[in-house]
Every structure is written in C-alpha cells, then in structure tokens.
Amino acid sequence: MATHYLDFEKPIADLEAKIEELSLLSSTAGSFESEIEGLRKKAENLRKKTYASLDPWMKTAVARHPQRPHFIDYISGLFTDFVELKGDRQFGDDQAILGGLARFRGQPVVVMGHEKGHDTQTRLTHNFGMARPEGYRKAVRLMDMAEQYGLPVLSFVDTAGAYPGLGAEERGQAEAIARSTERGLTLGVPSIATITGEGGSGGAIAIASASRVLMLEHSIYSVISPEGAAGILWRDGARAKDAAMAMKITGPDLMELKIVDRIIPEPTGGAHADRDAAISKVGDVLVEELKALTPLSPEQLRKDRADRFYAIGRLG
Incomplete structure (x- = not known):
C-alpha cells in the first residue's frame, strides 16, 4: 500500500x-548505504519531532488518515470467533456500524464499532462510517444481548457523525441515537469505548456512553466537526482550523474535562505508521481496563457510570 502523506x-x-x-541507484551505480542510513535517521528524527508537537488541526488530519486502522482491522487483530449479527429487527441492516459476538483474548464479549471502509467501494458500502437509525437500533439490540448473557461490551468509535439524510431523519435518527445513548448508560455489564479516529457528535456518543472511555493519542472527540463549527460560528467552513484550535478536541484537554479516562499512545508517525503495534497496544489497555471493571456488580457499574458522566463539565 502506497504511503499517504499529510500536508504537514x-x-x-x-x-x-x-x-x-x-x-534504486544503489542497484546500478554503486552503494549509497551510508547516505541512505543517514537519511533514514534524519527522517525518523523529523517524524518524532513533528508528531510530538501536533496541534489540534494536525491531529484532526491524523485522525482522518485513510490508512488508519478501522474497525475491521481491530476485529481481525484482537478478536477471534467473531460472529457478525445484522439488522435492527425493525427496518434493515446498517453497515456503518458493525457488531456481534466474539472472543477477546479468550473472553466472550459483545463488540461493535463504526466502519468507514478503505476504498471507494467499501466506503460507499459503509456510508463512510455515518450510521442511520437502524445502525443505532442494532447497537441497542447488541447491548440488550450483552446484558442478557452477562457479556462485556467493547465499542470502537470512528465517525464524523450520524448520517444527516432525509431518510434517516424520517426514520427517527435523533430518537435512535438517544435510545442507544440511554442503553449504554444503563448497562449492568462492563463497557469500554475506544475512540480510534474521529469521535463526532451524537453519532459517536451513541456507542461511547461506557464505563470507561479511552482514546488513541491522535484521535479527536467533539460535539461537532471543526468544519461544522466554523460554518455555524463564522459562516465559513474554511475556518475549520480556527475552530479545531478552540474546541478542545484532543486527548489532553478531554482528560482535563473528564470526558475521556485514558489516552492510548500511538507509534511514532501515528497508528497508520505501524498498524499492528497500534492495535496490539489497544488490546493491552483493554485487558487492563476489563480487569478493573469485571469484579463490579451491575448496581456498582451503573452507579459508577452515572457518576462519571455527571462529573463532566463540573468545576472544583
């Protein structure tokens, strides 16, 4: 796969x-190994320096990187015996949110997440990760099943937001998002949400109302996209960078606001630079978080989750 470079x-x-x-020249005009090694070290040092000082707009670009690991990559890298469950039992199946039963390092779990697709055809199939109401109703169905059988819920968030089309609105988009959010908050089983790329608006929180909310180092999580915020505030989508800088959408700010609980480090150059290492690190952190949540009773899980979300935005 050819490397896709961002502007910065x-x-x-x-x-x-x-x-x-x-x-290429080394194979025809003699060895340039020492020069090549020097350039490799220079490139690696420059990559480290660049990624150590990304601003929110740069992180937005990294979070949207087309080669960043998507949900299907986490499924293949972290889970075994995955059985996809389709449909919301009301209208149809939405492919922007995938989910089902699986084993996570030997433990049975319910897993779900946004899938954006990796090329033109799959992006259209998965609607660029923007779910319709039936996607959120499928998520509710999966959470109901998790509670019925006492299975932890692991969700992976990567969406610009819920699909805003006419059909979605006619079928109750807002109500479906609200029901999914409510179900996440009332679960009596451990639940962990991981923001792997973009966490946009209600489309994200619908499957991120969890006991623990984690995010990758270069992911973003916000009530609206920077472009959307710029359009509302200044009627100028071109000022998206200004909006991103002001919105507090990156890990350190979100930790301070108690919106996320933990930041997962990424490989130098972002998760797309070493997908296997990034996925493995997410798995290691999920093991730690599940170990802490598993002993808690359903009542304690509900109380702790409520306390966690009530604490957001409170001063002092």
Whole structure:
C-alpha cells in the first residue's frame, strides 16, 4: 500500500523520496548505504519531532488518515470467533456500524464499532462510517444481548457523525441515537469505548456512553466537526482550523474535562505508521481496563457510570 502523506508531513515525504531514489541507484551505480542510513535517521528524527508537537488541526488530519486502522482491522487483530449479527429487527441492516459476538483474548464479549471502509467501494458500502437509525437500533439490540448473557461490551468509535439524510431523519435518527445513548448508560455489564479516529457528535456518543472511555493519542472527540463549527460560528467552513484550535478536541484537554479516562499512545508517525503495534497496544489497555471493571456488580457499574458522566463539565 502506497504511503499517504499529510500536508504537514511534506518534509518527511521529501526525505523518504530521496531514500527511495538512492536505493534504486544503489542497484546500478554503486552503494549509497551510508547516505541512505543517514537519511533514514534524519527522517525518523523529523517524524518524532513533528508528531510530538501536533496541534489540534494536525491531529484532526491524523485522525482522518485513510490508512488508519478501522474497525475491521481491530476485529481481525484482537478478536477471534467473531460472529457478525445484522439488522435492527425493525427496518434493515446498517453497515456503518458493525457488531456481534466474539472472543477477546479468550473472553466472550459483545463488540461493535463504526466502519468507514478503505476504498471507494467499501466506503460507499459503509456510508463512510455515518450510521442511520437502524445502525443505532442494532447497537441497542447488541447491548440488550450483552446484558442478557452477562457479556462485556467493547465499542470502537470512528465517525464524523450520524448520517444527516432525509431518510434517516424520517426514520427517527435523533430518537435512535438517544435510545442507544440511554442503553449504554444503563448497562449492568462492563463497557469500554475506544475512540480510534474521529469521535463526532451524537453519532459517536451513541456507542461511547461506557464505563470507561479511552482514546488513541491522535484521535479527536467533539460535539461537532471543526468544519461544522466554523460554518455555524463564522459562516465559513474554511475556518475549520480556527475552530479545531478552540474546541478542545484532543486527548489532553478531554482528560482535563473528564470526558475521556485514558489516552492510548500511538507509534511514532501515528497508528497508520505501524498498524499492528497500534492495535496490539489497544488490546493491552483493554485487558487492563476489563480487569478493573469485571469484579463490579451491575448496581456498582451503573452507579459508577452515572457518576462519571455527571462529573463532566463540573468545576472544583
């Protein structure tokens, strides 16, 4: 897969293009190994320096990176015996939210998440991760099943927001999101939500109302996209960068506001730079969080979850 470079990665791209050029020359015009090694070290140091100081708009670009691991990658990397369950038993099946039963490192769980797709065809199939009402009603169905059988719920959030189309609104988009959010808050089993890319608006919180909310280091989580906020505030979507800088959408700010509980470090260069390492790290953190939640009773889980969400936005 060809590397996709973001705008702020251009200096890194230039160095790696030079490395590739010298590597090709080495096969025909002598060895350039020392020069290549020097450029590799320079590119790696530049990548570390760049990713250590990303601003919110840069992190937004990383969170949306097309090669970032998606839900199906987490399924294949972390879970075994996955059985997808389709449909909301009311209207149809929504492919923007996938879910079902699986084993997570040997433990039975219910798992669900947004899937954006990785090429034109799959992005259309999964509607770019923007779910319709039947997607959220499927999520409720999965959570009901989890509680019935005493299974933990693991959700993976990566969406720009719920689908805003006419059909979705006619079928009760707002009500479906509210019901899914409510079901997450009232679960009597452990639940952990991980923001793996974008966590946008009600489309995200509908499956992120969990006992623990985690996010990857370069993910974002917000009530609206920066472009949407800029359009509302200044009637100018081009000011999305200004909105991103003001909205407090990155991990450190969200930790301070008690909106997320833990930030999961990413490999240098972002999760897309070493997908296997990023997925494995998420798995390790999920094991730790599940270990802490599993001993709690259903009543304690509900109380702790309520206390957690009531604490958001409170001062002192």
